[in-house]
Amino acid sequence: MKAIVINRHGGPEVLEPADLPVPQPQPGQVLVRIAAAAVNPADGKWRSGMFKDFAPVGFPHILGYDIAGEVVGGKGFAPGDRVFGMLDPFLKGGYAEQVAVAADHLALVPDALDLPTAAAIPTAGLTGLQMVERGLNLQAGQRVLLTGALGSVGRFALFAAKERGADVIAAVRPAHVKQVRALGADDVIVLGEEDWTGAPFDHVIDTVGGAAVGALCRHLKAGGRVLTAATTPIPTDELSVAPEFFAVQPDGADAARLAAAVATGRIAVPIARILPLDQATEAHRLVEAGGLNGKIILTT
Numbered sequence: 561m562k563a564i565v566i567n568r569h570g571g572p573e574v575l576e577p578a579d580l581p582v583p584q585p586q587p588g589q590v591l592v593r594i595a596a597a598a599v600n601p602a603d604g605k606w607r608s609g610m611f612k613d614f615a616p617v618g619f620p621h622i623l624g625y626d627i628a629g630e631v632v633g634g635k636g637f638a639p640g641d642r643v644f645g646m647l648d649p650f651l652k653g654g655y656a657e658q659v660a661v662a663a664d665h666l667a668l669v670p671d672a673l674d675l676p677t678a679a680a681i682p683t684a685g686l687t688g689l690q691m692v693e694r695g696l697n698l699q700a701g702q703r704v705l706l707t708g709a710l711g712s713v714g715r716f717a718l719f720a721a722k723e724r725g726a727d728v729i730a731a732v733r734p735a736h737v738k739q740v741r742a743l744g745a746d747d748v749i750v751l752g753e754e755d756w757t758g759a760p761f762d763h764v765i766d767t768v769g770g771a772a773v774g775a776l777c778r779h780l781k782a783g784g785r786v787l788t789a790a791t792t793p794i795p796t797d798e799l800s801v802a803p804e805f806f807a808v809q810p811d812g813a814d815a816a817r818l819a820a821a822v823a824t825g826r827i828a829v830p831i832a833r834i835l836p837l838d839q840a841t842e843a844h845r846l847v848e849a850g851g852l853n854g855k856i857i858l859t860t
């Protein structure tokens with residue numbers, strides 16, 4: 561099968577085409593013919609070698625956490641079923657024509673969604689949802705600071721926090737202020753430019769990291785927690801609590817809930833560009849440049 565692989569760590573140019581054997585599904589796995597794969601910021605981090613000491617990969621290595629496509633075979637789904645999901649983040653395999661996936665990481669794509677939209681959901685959606693539900697178990701009336709609230713993870717965290725009835729203070733770029741308010745943020749501040757002057761936060765959900773987030777974390781209530789998905793550390797000098805890193809887990813049932821919310825128009829998943837799989841290098845350059853306001857999708 562056709563795949564885009566890395567044979568070494570480096571810049572976007574190390575992504576290259578390869579012809580590899582079709583994966584053999586193990587018990588409990590489903591073989592999926594991939595139609596669309598999302599590019600996540602983590603893909604570039606794995607590509608560059610950021611995680612190589614903690615989680616070395618063997619070469620050739622196929623990147624890509626998020627896929628949508630059609631079932632070829634396997635237990636739990638019928639051949640031809642339209643499915644999507646997040647792959648095991650240590651194994652990946654999305655930048656390819658086929659992948660073997662644990663059946664419980666997959667969900668059916670609702671009829672109302674096309675496959676590129678479904679592929680845009682899993683990692684970002686699961687991270688936002690799980691930070692709110694599993695990470696913090698956010699409660700109605702709690703006040704949470706959410707950084708990067710108009711990003712891919714941030715939008716889903718905002719959605720999940722509002723579903724729980726929390727008050728969300730979004731900390732975003734100046735250009736995102738209006739849009740994030742329209743999406744339901746109760747208050748908005750410009751990250752790095754404005755300080756928070758209201759009542760202290762019960763918790764912080766961070767998708768950005770860095771000193772500006774650390775400065776806002778000073779407004780955390782005693783006993784409050786700082787949950788971060790970002791790899792840029794939050795300086796801890798002035799903080800009374802240590803930020804906790806949150807790692808997303810693939811989960812077909814959670815993915816199905818998110819897809820239902822997208823299919824019924826309760827949350828939008830903007831797609832910035834759809835590119836053919838063999839333009840993965842360009843896709844990585846675009847994601848690393850930032851400012852996309854939506855996912856990049858690779859199609860086979």
Ligand SMILES: NC(=O)c1ccc[n+]([C@@H]2O[C@H](COP(=O)([O-])OP(=O)(O)OC[C@H]3O[C@@H](n4cnc5c(N)ncnc54)[C@H](OP(=O)(O)O)[C@@H]3O)[C@@H](O)[C@H]2O)c1
Pocket residue numbers: 600601602683684687707708709710711712713714731732733751752767768788789790791792806807808850851852853854
């Ligand atoms: N730990 C986990 O399990 C996990 C899972 C998923 C993602 N992540 C990580 O979470 C982070 C966010 O992922 P994502 O997919 O949501 O990325 P994204 O779609 O690029 O969203 C990031 C958002 O934060 C904004 N932003 C970045 N730097 C900022 C700053 N200094 N001030 C204000 N806003 C800023 C971005 O604006 P611009 O686009 O204008 O830069 C964008 O709106 C990434 O580091 C990713 O690797 C971790």
